[in-house]
Amino acid sequence: MLVQVKTLKQLFQRYRRPGNFVFASLFLVLSLFLLSQIDSQTVWKSGTKFLSQPAFWPIISILCMTVFAALNWISAFVSPKIEGRWKEVAFWLKALEYIVWFMAYVYLVPTFGYLLSTVLFAVLLAFREGYRTTKMLSLSAAMAFTVVLVFKTFLQVKLPGGEIYELLPDATRAFMLTYF
Structure with a gap:
């Protein structure tokens, strides 16, 4: 039987996506921050058993996360550079737009109320x-109205009415x- 010996670089080298090094670096920084x-x-x-300590499993989890993040970073570092790294990162950043949409929604619900904010944002996002x-904008408004009706009326979830209701x-x- 023939035994093949690999170098450390060969062991960690693998196929990767263009943004993998950036992701690995960010994840390693996050892991180190959490560990700190x-x-x-x-x-x-x-007086508590070692395995029952409140800190035990979080420490184990973060230590494992840091070790695997470091291994991922080493792997990304020794792999061949793939063009398009920043194009991939720019693609990831596009998702941040929806965080802004959601934060605007959360900010406006206390002012405009759950009904108006939900319908408005459903139509704007559509x-x-x-x-x-x-037809599609009307359908999105109808679906948003239905969601509000289900949550507020049938499930009786307590959601903010909004300052605008004070004008009624x-x-x-x-x-x-x-009900709304």
Whole structure:
């Protein structure tokens, strides 16, 4: 039987995507940051068994995450460079737009209420995604209205009514706060 010996570089070399080195670097930095914060975020209780300590599993998890992040970084470092790294990173950054949309929604719900904010954002996001016909925008508004109806009326989830409801007459305001 023939035994093949590989060098460390051959052992860690693998196929990777263009943005893998950036991802590996960011993940290693995150892992090291979490590892540096472990003392201030967990506790060791006296009189408790070692495996039952509140800090035990978080420390094990973060240590493993850091070791595997370091191995991933080494692997990305020794692999051949693939063109398009920053194009791939720019593609990832496009997803941040939806975080901004969501944060705007969360910010506006206390002002405009759950109903108006949900319908408005459903229509705006449908428009943003390219659904620009009246039929599709109406459908997105109807679906958003249905979601509000299900959550507020049938499931009775307590959601903010919004400052705008204060402008309504008393009977209408009570109805809107209860059902929409």
